Amino acid sequence: MQKILETFLIGLSTGSIYALMSIALVLVWRSTRVVNFAQAGQAMLSTYIGFEIATRTEIFWLGLLFAIAAGALLGAGVDYFFMRVLFKHAVSGPAAVVAPVIATLGLLGLIRSIVGLIWGGEFKSIKAPASTDGFTIGEKTIPFSPLNLLIIVTVFVILISLAIIFQRTNLGLSLRASAYAPEIAQLAGIKTARTRTIGWAIAGGVGGVAGMLVTSSNFLSPYSLDLLLVFGFIAAVIGGLESMVGSVVGALILGIALTFILNYVGTSLVFIGGFVVLIVVLLVKPDGIMAKGRARRA
Amino acid sequence: MSLNVSNLTVHHGAICAVSQVSIAVPTGKLAAIIGANGAGKTTLLRTLSGLKTPTNGSIMWKGEKIAGIKPEALVRRGISHVSEGKSVIPELTVRENLELGAIWRRNAKESKESIDQVVSIFPRLGERLQQRADTLSGGERQMLAIGRAIMSKPQLLLLDEPSLGLAPLVIEQIFQTIRDLTTSMNLTVLLVEQNAMGALKIADLGIVLNLGKVVAMNHAQVLIDDPAVRAAYLGY
Ligand SMILES: Nc1ncnc2c1ncn2[C@@H]1O[C@H](COP(=O)(O)OP(=O)(O)OP(=O)(O)O)[C@@H](O)[C@H]1O
Ligand SMILES: [Mg+2]
Numbered sequence: 349m350q351k352i353l354e355t356f357l358i359g360l361s362t363g364s365i366y367a368l369m370s371i372a373l374v375l376v377w378r379s380t381r382v383v384n385f386a387q388a389g390q391a392m393l394s395t396y397i398g399f400e401i402a403t404r405t406e407i408f409w410l411g412l413l414f415a416i417a418a419g420a421l422l423g424a425g426v427d428y429f430f431m432r433v434l435f436k437h438a439v440s441g442p443a444a445v446v447a448p449v450i451a452t453l454g455l456l457g458l459i460r461s462i463v464g465l466i467w468g469g470e471f472k473s474i475k476a477p478a479s480t481d482g483f484t485i486g487e488k489t490i491p492f493s494p495l496n497l498l499i500i501v502t503v504f505v506i507l508i509s510l511a512i513i514f515q516r517t518n519l520g521l522s523l524r525a526s527a528y529a530p531e532i533a534q535l536a537g538i539k540t541a542r543t544r545t546i547g548w549a550i551a552g553g554v555g556g557v558a559g560m561l562v563t564s565s566n567f568l569s570p571y572s573l574d575l576l577l578v579f580g581f582i583a584a585v586i587g588g589l590e591s592m593v594g595s596v597v598g599a600l601i602l603g604i605a606l607t608f609i610l611n612y613v614g615t616s617l618v619f620i621g622g623f624v625v626l627i628v629v630l631l632v633k634p635d636g637i638m639a640k641g642r643a644r645r646a
Numbered sequence: 647m648s649l650n651v652s653n654l655t656v657h658h659g660a661i662c663a664v665s666q667v668s669i670a671v672p673t674g675k676l677a678a679i680i681g682a683n684g685a686g687k688t689t690l691l692r693t694l695s696g697l698k699t700p701t702n703g704s705i706m707w708k709g710e711k712i713a714g715i716k717p718e719a720l721v722r723r724g725i726s727h728v729s730e731g732k733s734v735i736p737e738l739t740v741r742e743n744l745e746l747g748a749i750w751r752r753n754a755k756e757s758k759e760s761i762d763q764v765v766s767i768f769p770r771l772g773e774r775l776q777q778r779a780d781t782l783s784g785g786e787r788q789m790l791a792i793g794r795a796i797m798s799k800p801q802l803l804l805l806d807e808p809s810l811g812l813a814p815l816v817i818e819q820i821f822q823t824i825r826d827l828t829t830s831m832n833l834t835v836l837l838v839e840q841n842a843m844g845a846l847k848i849a850d851l852g853i854v855l856n857l858g859k860v861v862a863m864n865h866a867q868v869l870i871d872d873p874a875v876r877a878a879y880l881g882y
Contacts, residue, residue, distance in 0.1 A: 518745075518749055518752070521738075521742055521745060521746060521749060522749060524735075524737070524738065524742075525735055525738065525746050525749075528735050528736075528737045528738070529732075529735045531697065531729065532729070532733065532734075532735055532746070533746070534697070534716075534717045534718055535695060535697070535717050535721065535726075535727050535729065536721065536746045536747055536749055536750065536794070536798065537717075537718045537721040537722060537749060537750030537798065538718060538746075538749060538750070539718055540718075
């Protein structure tokens with residue numbers, strides 16, 4: 349019984365990081381209709397920048413702030429310099445669908461090379477902002493650590509902030525309207541292109557947090573966030589790709605399921621496990637867990 | 647003259663949808679634009695609101711040339727467009743759809759006052775402010791779309807088939823509201839309609855489009871009495 353509870357809590361901590369990645373992907377998907385593979389690279393580069401700051405100042409949170417800022421700038425830059433240009437030139441037909449995705453893959457490769465040139469390929473690590481030793485209850489030490497708790501709290505704070513921005517501010521309304529119905533948004537006076545770039549910036553910043561949090565209990569390398577991208581994407585699909593709430597729920601389900609697989613079945617099956625969870629969810633609810641029986645948009 | 651369109655030509659690729667159109671609508675007047683499917687009515691409105699760039703011709707609004715200016719700038723100059731078909735955002739609540747109309751004004755207090763005004767015009771929206779827009783009936787959606795346009799304090803209101811898919815009784819109500827708003831807010835209104843008779847009845851002016859060209863433009867009552875218009879568009 350206690351092991352189940354521990355597994356659940358660690359799953360929650362893992363899932364909460366997936367949630368950030370998956371929100372980043374959903375934000376971009378619903379405003380731009382692009383699956384942003386470059387998000388892994390953007391988050392990775394942001395994390396390297398956060399790593400530099402955190403290592404030099406020995407203040408993790410300062411590193412996190414820089415990672416957020418770097419992520420936001422990178423996100424805005426990708427939209428402004430790549431997506432805008434692409435959409436101007438490829439307006440319709442298969443090229444318009446495929447070109448942006450290929451561009452994000454290309455960007456991922458590009459960022460990887462840049463990071464490789466600057467920092468090299470060896471593993472780096474960031475000093476965790478809290479102990480990674482499990483909590484001690486009475487005589488027993490459990491695997492759930494203060495760092496896990498801190499991760500959950502940090503993600504929770506970020507999710508609440510995002511909810512406030514999206515639900516309670518004019519910026520949030522502009523972001524949602526521009527994503528759901530760009531033409532109506534434009535007719536309402538919203539500068540939709542600029543709003544979309546802001547959306548990319550928010551996604552990038554959130555991705556930067558995900559990268560820093562993963563790295564706080566793991567190593568950083570030019571490839572270390574690839575798995576996070578895969579799981580973030582699976583979580584987004586479970587959530588229906590359109591809904592931020594859905595993607596968070598999807599990420600928590602996935603994080604918990606994978607931790608159970610890890611603890612009860614074995615390490616080797618975790619990666620496959622992600623896809624099994626995805627397939628099971630899609631078989632039961634083809635439009636994702638948030639779908640209300642019919643397609644949400646035309 | 648408040649709205650003055652001259653020699654306006656608009657293309658969709660190679661298709662000429664609006665050809666050499668010249669119309670003038672004085673401030674405070676309601677003009678009904680009628681014509682068969684594909685006549686170019688929607689294209690004309692989309693060009694007036696800035697969604698589409700004309701190939702040729704000029705649009706004068708309040709003495710300034712506005713052809714080619716983006717919609718987000720035109721709404722700030724008092725032009726509000728309720729586009730054909732899906733003109734509310736189903737994922738947003740009724741209140742959010744309304745707030746959207748006033749978002750460019752960046753004034754929360756004015757926005758609240760405008761919501762009260764819209765609710766007094768359409769009480770049914772008042773009961774449903776917290777509901778998602780996709781829970782509304784067709785008529786309520788149309789009210790919401792018009793309400794959103796009013797939220798932006800327009801002087802020129804462009805309405806594209808507000809009666810689409812509505813029951814006759816509801817159409818009558820919507821038309822009456824449009825007429826009342828025109829008078830009470832001193833709006834200039836272009837009302838595109840398939841429901842030609844209903845639209846002409848509430849309009850001051852009637853404009854008939856055919857294959858992208860203006861084929862008749864006159865006082866609405868004159869058009870109603872015109873045997874040729876009756877035969878072609880009013881069906882009797
Ligand atoms: N996006 C588009 N691309 C290509 N052609 C278009 C496009 N929109 C309209 N057209 C063409 O332009 C012409 C005018 O269309 P428009 O939609 O303005 O007519 P309408 O009078 O509004 O018709 P309806 O009463 O059916 O709404 C038609 O021949 C139509 O096929
Ligand atoms: Mg039309």
